[in-house]
Amino acid sequence: METNNLKKAGLKVTLPRMKILEILETSETRHLSAEAIYRELLDSGEEIGLATVYRVLTQFEAAGLVCRLHLEGNQAVFELERGGHHDHIVCNQCGRVEEFFDETIERRQSEVAQQHGFSIKDHALVLYGDCLDSACPYRPA
Amino acid sequence: METNNLKKAGLKVTLPRMKILEILETSETRHLSAEAIYRELLDSGEEIGLATVYRVLTQFEAAGLVCRLHLEGNQAVFELERGGHHDHIVCNQCGRVEEFFDETIERRQSEVAQQHGFSIKDHALVLYGDCLDSACPYRPA
């Protein structure tokens, strides 16, 4: 049960927190904006305020349950923390988001930072391009 | 003279555009927010509106004269386009920004994108860490 994750994170178990966690766990889209989560809550009949969604997501982030990403536009998206770090590729045409992890890039980042006298703690990497998937509805000519 | 850059970019030569370009060229800080540029204009006695600063920067970006970056916080920063692409390292403590270019990272990005069926067009990479510079006023213990 997900109430455990909340308790382990030191967060009181409340209905909004459980519902938001449930959406993050079960939604077919892995990367969700606060607005998107809010809409899903409304659709499922929950009376949870948008302010609460933002508040809870920020708490989840601080607790290490989710991570916050800026992929495109001006809205942050959130995704459940599932152990492994990864970076993202976003399709400029259809908005599809793919995940990847590249050992070489990760290693070089550390080396480059070190060469510049930095102890690297984090990084943000997003690739933008056109997906060549034949199913992409906005595929360029 | 910088009026040439404006003409080449197809932009009418106006006082606000010249002044903003001048600040981007001469400021000791390479990465400036719209607000920071606005303040420098005020300090030098220019009566240029903040809306104009945002408008002009957006035009400069479209013309390829500057590029817009999101390094930290919620404010975009702008820097003069000086030919070569590069990425950034930001110090979590003092905010210092260093630039780097790594051929290996760039190459792997293309390869990774290709493997995932994307034609890569752009990317955003920012490393965050603590600078180990003895001059850093916020150096961690």
Next chain:
DNA sequence: GTTCAGATGATTAAGATTCTCATTTCTATT
């Protein structure tokens, strides 16, 4: 110098996120 498209500045508006505070809900304790 006149003309007029285009640029500017003051203001308003928009979008995303956070804050405030009165009310409600958990959790622990009787």
Next chain:
DNA sequence: AATAGAAATGAGAATCTTAATCATCTGAAC
């Protein structure tokens, strides 16, 4: 199960950054 206290919530206001409006001004061309 009732109670109490701390914490969380919801509605709306506030904030912050950036973009849009629109009347006025400016610069390039004649």
